[in-house]
Amino acid sequence: MTARRLRFTGPESVEVERRAVPDPGPSEVRVETDVSAVSAGTEGLIYRGEAPTDLPSDETIDALEGDLSFPLTYGYAAVGRVTAAGADVDDEWLERRVFAYNPHESHFVADPETLVPVPDGISTRTAALFANAETAVTLVLDGQPAIGERVVVFGQGVVGLLTTALLAHSPVETLVTVDRLERRRSVGETFGADRAVDPADDIPTRIESIAGGRADLTYEVSGDPDALNDAVATTGFDGRVIVGSWYGTKSADLDLGGRFHRDRIAVRSSQVSTIAPRHEGRWSRERRHDVAWSWLRRLDLEDLLTHELPIERADEAYRLLEDRPDEAIQVLLTYE
Template identity: 35%
Template sequence: MAWQYWTTAPRSSSWREVPTPNVDAAHPLRIRTTATALSKGTETLVHNGQVPASIAQHMRAPAQLGDFSYPVSYGYLAVGVIDQGPDPWLGQRVFGLLPHHSHHLVTPDEVLPIPDHISDHRALLTGAAETGINILWQHPPRFGDRVTIVGAGMIGATTALLADRMPLERLEIVDVNPARRQLLTEWGITAVTPEAAAADCDIVIHVSGHQAGLARALEIVGDDGVVIEASWYGDNAPAVPLGADFHARRLNIIASQVGQVPPGHRHRRTTAQRKAAGLAALRDDRFDDLITGVSHWTQLPQIMHQATTPGDFADATLCHVFEYP
């Protein structure tokens, strides 16, 4: 038998036992999952029932089963081994934008082979790296720019590791969590409290998911500067401070969402090429520090509840991995 993780109502989820699938003409590859990861930001909104009906179709995961009105089987960070399929693929480790299932039927176009030098756990961060690349493509930093990232969760920290390779005059990460600031500092990246954030930035990337973070981003970006809003709020309606000097300083807020390749790249890069770039970016060993917990797959419902409930566990979670021995 095989297993699938389903959310059946807000904050209610469980595993379902299903027949083990077998390959067919439409899906010639079968993956035996070795690990999946919890993408806390988006999966919190799905788990809590906070996906607005008006954009439910836009927010579907590539291999999602069911709908956000419940029940829904959601997730998009999975790695595994091809155990059914043609010889060139058999035994190949692959990453896919797939939900929390023990087995998957896929086509070759839906997965990426994982290089030998990248572990299963690190390969799960391909989705985060792809999102970070998309953010940096949204309004690309230029040589000598001053860039600040507000929010050091999984996406913010990943974007920081990517931006750290760029020839910037200043890269600064802002977060209220001292443990996350300490991690960035150990990476050699400047991390500060919101109060200590440097001003006059060329670009501020906001990924904290809180309206206070967006307000601080607008305060520290320089005149004519750009705030890239990469947080997704679900059905929340954050207050955006567009009074005071917002217009006088000619500030810009640009939305970034990984569902599409941004203008400026979308005519020359496909989403598959962007995903491949995300996997290739994981050669940096610092990515391993983003794995903040590892559990057996059967513990996913309990861990999901803990990770989506405000408290110490949620604060400490960046990327939680579930293993399928």
């Protein structure tokens, strides 16, 4: 049996590398992957060659080494079973289902402390959404939606849709989503958005007419830097714009000469690798994990899981997300 690993070898070029199945060290376990989720946002930037090559892959994830220059392995949403354990590891880990922030590969070794056990009652496919659910929890924490507020979410990819689903269970007054793809707008409304609009419209005017005023809280998670201007323009006096998108090497050309200054609009980044300092006294990664699992259990997320392809067809998976995003939301790679 050989292990398979996905490598990004250049812009719009991936290959599947075969190697020996690794053996765990004394304090490690080996995981055999069942599925891994493709991140259309971050991995899309890498696939297109739009990620800054001198940036570390992720300094908070042990499995992601080096920088973002080609060739590289990447991915952070693998679900599988522990099939071997080192001499110093408790045998209770054997056959346990786990989530790992690990690149796309069929077998890997890891320190058990870096693995997140998958709770009972959550399917393996749904568990692959865990990293994105954790991001959505972080976005809601950082935005701090309050009762009666008007909230707008730009972008209805997986993270945007999960954020929409969480916000729909909060006491906000009006929840509006913005996305250029009709299918994703429809899913957003299924998840609880009051209205979903096309960015081709006059967004600030359209949202003001729907919500009865400008937004108190706006999320930009579309991955499109141009959307940030619309997000700012949509936000009212003393409102907050939470930027969950990572634009890579793409720059955002912002118009800050109009209402922005006088209206005291705050623009803040949100990123899941860390917990905002204002929350650290009460929130830990473990607590955030528990909340993410809780919502994965409560929500019906089948509409997100649109495609499954074996890792040998990974090139098709990335082309699907690039060329036919109206068909695909979350693509999973499988390892049978």
